[in-house]
Amino acid sequence: MKLSPDETIFWQYGFFTINLTLVTTWALMIVLIVAARLITRKLSTGITISRWQCMLEIIVTGINNQIKDIGLKNPNEYIGFIGTLFLFIGISNLFIIFPGYTPPTASLSTTAALAISVFIAVPFFGISKSGLGGYLKSYLKPTFIMLPFNLISEASRTLALAVRLFGNVMSGGMIVAILLSISPFIFPVIMNVLGLLTGMVQAYIFSILATVYITAAVHDSKKTAKPELVTNNKTNNNG
């Protein structure tokens, strides 16, 4: 039994391999880009808008509201990153309705790449808000004794992000594959529906957690810069 789509290799030359994960990821990116271009080519501001534009507006407004609810005041700065994460994971988990499709998120390499991009984005946003010194001082919160624990939580939550998404999607596919050999007709379909639900929930969770981590970094650094302005409640950010 194949644990991940990494093991289906199409082409290999030395260090470079082209496997199913890469092919599906690029196909998904092409689908997303082409769809976005097609929909946004003829946007209208009139009373009647096309159905696709309505769908896109719902998605963008929803993501913006979620980001604002968590505590980032200006969601337009962050929707480029967080919305991309949500759309990519969501679409790649949604496409399991097509037969023969293996989601690229069922491979640990894809989810590790996504988690590492979150790992890089958190200091990026933190530094861009308050400078290098202000961000680095947020590691010394509440006292300098917490420095190693802050560093450990930084690494462990990245690992948790990657393994959580990978485990959920992989287990969905694995359960369907096992059930196909036991009761092949109706029951795998129900488990597939459950897989659709968990896929969307995992996409939501991944982007929400990324937002929470970014919010913590931005707010902590801001507290260092101007301690009298911020009175937010501290979100728990341990992965």
Added chain:
Amino acid sequence: MDSTSLIAVASIVMAGFTTGIGCMMPAIGEGKAVASALSSLAQQPDAAPTITRTLFVGLAMIESTAIYCFVVSMILIFANPFWNHIIAK
């Protein structure tokens, strides 16, 4: 018992225990979380979006422990390093 069958037995039994215990404990935790979320929803229906979002994030955190156990038992069954070592010898 030679070492090959010893490794096989230990891996399979421990895979079962890992998934079993790793399903039980997070299930209890998730049940408690959902129960308290429901009672607070009944008390304050206005706070539904916040409670639901926090509940989802918390449930995902709890459930990820179950997922870790599942991944470990999958590794024990399908990609066992000790088994591969014995087989390769």
